[in-house]
Amino acid sequence: MPANNHIPLSVPNLSGNEWTYIRNCLDTNWVSSVGAYVEKFEKSVAAFTGARYAVATSNGTAALHISLMLAGTGPKDSVLVPDLTFVAPVNAIKYTGAEPLLVDVDKNTWQIDLPLLENFLEKETRQKEKSCIHKSTGRTIRAVLPVHVLGNMCDMNALREIAKKFNLLIIEDATEALGSRFEKKHSGTFGMTGCFSFNGNKIITTGGGGMIVTDSEKIAKHAKHLTTQAKSDPSEYVHDEVGYNYRLVNILAxxxxxxxELLPSFLERKKEVSDLYRQELSSVPGIKFQHTAQNVSSNNWLFTVSVPRHRKLIEFLRKNRIETRPLWKPMHRLKMFRKCTYISRNDVSSSLYNNCISLPCSTGITNAELLSVIKKIKSFYGK
Ligand SMILES: Cc1ncc(COP(=O)(O)O)c(C=O)c1O
Structure with a gap:
């Protein structure tokens, strides 16, 4: 690898049938919101995840928004969501008029802190006619929205128990977790719906795109209806509720x-990248890796570590043409969510934000590139 080559953080790998299938759309003129590839893509995601149904959407945020609507979320409700996440699920909660209840994360797995969540529900809520009422606000807590941060997962059995006990629906933000499993069950298939994203930096990409998966035919049909402007007549322009133009177009599908088709090979490569980083960086003083429980198989989406002086390291690597990035600023520290309830004991999300850096991990990265990133990191720490 030439010394001045730029190493990006995470870029698409389009080495399969992308051109052939897209050319087929152009050749046949099926370029827009209907076409055979939409259904083929939906079927392929359903088959891979083991979900009965899949509904393609224009992006992951739209998948989350529609899922929250399908759960009946509205202005008198609240939804539990981790404090450490990309902003999209918290925005989606706001689109419905509901209030986010921000839950801190576990310091080892970086996923929603389940004992903290359960303790909050025990102390701060009461059950009324199969609804969970937040005592201090009188709002109904409609759902819990776990985000499978960086492709890792929390104990989904425990989360399901909690949700059952407190009458909460589960909507999974599995946007970063295509290919991740808990006890061999795929992310996104544990609750009412699971949402995926095919944004450019995700493990697979359509440029922009998303998917809702569910085992309920009723939910799937309603999701399709809402994402396609709620048209209720096959030929006439008659609509029966406020719908959205959240379709995924045929070219992108x-x-x-x-x-x-490439996903299994991407998962293998992501694992190799993560294994190599873990092995080679373990000697860096003060480094901490994200812990993955034994019954979780992560897709290793974006390789991230906690290290001392991470901002200086980001700058140092940038000067060496290596792209990295910090984690998301915690939601409770963003100005529009500052007044939201933040359920936390030690503000773990801020400590992760203050120490974490994501390293280059595209599926197309070469071992030579990886070793050069590792060498630079070690040199920064005088190793
Ligand atoms: C955790 C999380 N939720 C939601 C999204 C939103 O997906 P999209 O960009 O496809 O709208 C993303 C990423 O983009 C994400 O990382």
Whole structure:
């Protein structure tokens, strides 16, 4: 690798049938919101995840928004969501008029802190006619929305128990976790719906895109209806509720289908990248890796470590043409969510934000590139 080559953080790998399938859309003129690839892509995601149904959407945020609507979320409700996340699920909660209840994360797995969540529900809520009422606000807590941060997962059995006990629906933000499993069950298949994203930096990409998966035919049909402007007549322009233009177009679905064919190889490569980083960086003083429980198989989406002086390291690597990035600023520290309830004991999300850095981990990265990143990191720490 030439010394001045730029090493990006995470870029698409379009080495399969993308051109062939997209060309087929152009050749046949099926470029827009209907076409055979939409259904093929949906079927392929359903088959891969083991969900009965899949509904393609224009992006992951739209998948979350529609899922929250399908759960009946409205202005008198609240939804539990981790404090450490990309902002999209918290925005989606706001789109419905509901209030986010921000839950701190576990210091080892970086996922929603389940004992903390349960303690909050025990002390701060009461059950009324199969609804969970937040005592201090009188709001109904409609759902819990776990985010599988960086492709890792929390104990989904424990989360399901909690949700059952407190009458909460589960909507999974599995946007970063295509290919991740808890006890062999795929992310996104534990609750009412699971949401995926095919944004450019995700494990597979359609440029922009998303998917809702569910085992309920009723939910799937309603999701399709809402994402396609709620048209209720096959030929006439008659609509029966306020719908959305959240479709995924055929060209992008064609790309998605090609990417799904590559997903098993992407998962293998992501694991190799993570293993190599873990092995080679373990000697860096003060480094901490994200802990993955034994019954979780992560897709290793974006390799991230906690290290001393992480901002200085980001700057040092940038000067060496290596792209990295910090974690998301915790939601309770963003100005529009500052007044939201933040359920926390030690503000773990801020400590992770203050120490974590994501390293280059594209599926197309070479071992030579990885070793050069590792060498630079070690040199920064005088190793
Ligand atoms: C945790 C999380 N939720 C939601 C999204 C939103 O997905 P999209 O960008 O496809 O709308 C993303 C990423 O983009 C994400 O990382």
């Amino acid at each position: 064609a790309m998605g289908l090609a990417q799904m």
